Amino acid sequence: MxxxxxxxxxxxxxxxxxxxxxxxxxxxxxxxxxxxxxxxKYPPHKVIYDLTTGNLEELDFTLSRISYLNNLYDADPFESSIIVVIHEKALEHFAIENLSDNKQLMERARNLTIGSTIEFRMCKVSAKFKGYEPEDIHGFVQMVPMADA
Incomplete structure (x- = not known):
């Protein structure tokens, strides 16, 4: 070597x-x-969010994700649909009596429904178990007979 x-x-x-x-x-x-x-590039889809959290920070995060997804779909009114089903602990956030605790989040949620394909639906059975009637819930929320169906 x-x-x-x-x-x-x-x-x-x-x-x-x-x-x-x-x-x-x-x-x-x-x-x-x-x-x-x-x-x-994600093509528009039909999406369901199962909103159950009682935590305001988690609700805030979920609203941000819903908004972001809607933007990814270019807010396509023909091909996209985003449904947020509200039940369990999340019900209380959407009760009119709790508006002073989370007004900013409720304004964001309502604004997501304006001119878009985003809908908030609440399980009427869950609401009834919690003592809420349709008149106790914000007007941008639609009551459905049962979220599990």
């Missing part, structure tokens, strides 16, 4: 020692690599 080959082999060996801890660390913290972003 010539001196040049020995120096080259030594250089490659030292280089591998420098790189291997970085590679090993990357493998241990992300053994499957990292997520890739796909550029997908």
């Amino acid at each position: 010539t001196a040049k080959n020995i120096i080259s082999a030594l250089f490659l060996f030292l280089l591998s020692l420098l790189v291997s801890p970085v590679y090993a660390d990357a493998k241990s913290t992300a053994p499957w690599g990292h997520a890739k972003t796909l550029d997908i």
Whole structure:
């Protein structure tokens, strides 16, 4: 083996020692690599959101997702439909008596229904179990006989 080959082999060996801890660390913290972003154009669909949360932050997040999805669909009135079915703990947010607690969120929810294919529907059975009648609920909400049907 010539001196040049020995120096080259030594250089490659030292280089591998420098790189291997970085590679090993990357493998241990992300053994499957990292997520890739796909550029997908979503065609309009008919979507149902099952809104059950009693948490105002979760409701806020859900309203943001509904709005974003509507924008992805270009608010297409012919091909898209977004129905939000309200029941369980979410009922109380839409009760008129609680408007002072969440007025901004209710204004956002109502605004989503104006000139769009977004509808809020409330399970009449669930509302009745909670002691609510149609006159107790905001006017942008439609009462349906039963959300499970």
